[in-house]
Amino acid sequence: LIGANGRGKSTLLRILVGTEPITGERTIGYNVIPAFYAQHQLEALHVDNEILEELKQAGSGKTEQELRGILGCFLFSDEDVFKKIKVLSGGEKSRVALAKTLISEANFLLLDEPTNHLDFISENILIQALQQYKGSFVVVSHNRHFVSQIANKIWYIEDKQIKEYPGTYEEYEYWHKQRTDNTEAPPPPPKAKPAKQAEAPSAAQEERKRLEQELKKVESSIEKLDDEKSQLETALATPEVFNDYEKVRTKKEEIDAKSRQLEALTARWDEIISALGAQ
Template sequence: MRISLAKLLLNNPSILLLDEPTNHLDIESLIWVENYLKAYQGAIVMVSHDRSFLDNITERTVEISLGNVTEYSGNYSFYKREREVRKELLENQFNNQQSYLKQQEKFIERFRYKATKSRQVQSRIKLLDKIDLVELEDEEATVNFNFPPATHSGKISLEISELTKSYDGTFNVLENIDLIIPRGEKIAFVGVNGAGKSTLMRIIAGIEKYEGEVKLGHLAEIKFYAQNQAEELDSAKTVLQTMEEAARGDIIKNLRSILGSFLFRGDDVFKKVGVLSGGEKSRLALAKMLIEPSNFLVFDEPTNHLDMKSKEVLMNALQKYEGTVVIVSHDREFIDGIVDKVIEVKNKKIRIYFGNATDYLKS
């Protein structure tokens, strides 16, 4: 991203159009891009799902919803607050208008056949015909996703001793790593791209070879969301069938709502996986993983293809989740809402910071 942006700026453009500029950036690169854009003198128009990034850069927010475009004179947090104010105002206008309409309709119904009131009745009928009705936005119900019950694991979810990982036996990306992850801990791994974060996630998930010892805790059950997780989906199945084959118990009746929170609405659930876009497949793979029982979740950049609402659903679910969570992510707001420990992967080693992403960046 740094190189692409640098090439772009060589032309000295008066306006930058950025489509999800934070995807695939590590936190260090994200901060660099953010600081650069803050100082940029030209205009910037961007699409992004990174709330912290938007809050720190933007001065105006444009919402596109139900075919309408609405402008807000502030950043994303301002937009969220102002949108709630406008929503409450619109609801009050709607309720007042409905009350008024009922009164008029009651009068019309009562005196419709009374000759002495016929002029008033006709007048009110014409008045009602001219009224512009206040319409409320169609909003989907809030999805409160709860993880299916999982086996209670031992006190230690994972123990790593003297872990070393090399490629071709010549270059060590990780060297003599020691780490204990207690049950119920929620940890974010951060570091520059290439530092070994994703490699470490694959080792924890049991799909990458290594030297040393990685011991999974008693009854610990790992589910892993990789950046290429979508490739494992069956292209011949529909979206709904993909979820149904993984669902168990009470969660089955909530599949449509869960899919809706991940942007699969209406007839979208009957689409074949093979015709979905890359982003749609990633969202489906994530939704499928979340409904499978597990007491240890490992994520590698889970928010890259999620919109704000889907990300909020995931964050709220992980906040309530009683199992162990390990995440690689560059999304500061997402990390802040979930983790209580940050582990930096740097120079083949790890360093532990207590707190969330904001605390880590201040240290």
């Protein structure tokens, strides 16, 4: 769910979950169970609980071993699960609250800026969890990398209406930049393709072709690195790794290296998209 600040994105999520008073009607679909995550959810954590105890109270029906496995995926291993909520950092509390939301009985998640306070590793763990999630979710986020990895439908708020963009997040950004840069905004494309550019001089066409080729290579590299990171993060969550401090340290170093490479590639991806949009 995309829109400028103040357009009502967070308010809409609260309306959907039923915590925002409205004058109209709100109808929940059959068997739909919503759950809401926002930064204020951190305040709802029980500060005197241990992390494991907090997840047990989510009512998921999962065994202690299953809960410890989930916490391992969120980088809480071994004795970490017995830490009190009150001694955790903001990022650690965010991970606990997200884990608690994901294991709840809900099948419709409403997530308001879920990557705030998350480091790159935790962000990618959340991406993995959402990619494997069996229910539905609506996300409000300014994090481009995060949205591009998990969204398969783009809604944007304009003129106090919700409109759907018929394409990917990357295509939406490209189209939106064209609209912003041009006095007369082109309409949304009928299919998941950016609007065609007017024919340009040969030199400009060659440069565009070069940028498009580089973009494909960068996207391929990002996809490959994401896969490699996912494999490392999956390995990190296995008992044979997270019960061995040295293995955890090694895996985290490898993940950090992949994260730095991804950051550089994502920055280059942004530059190419901007250059293409400026042509």
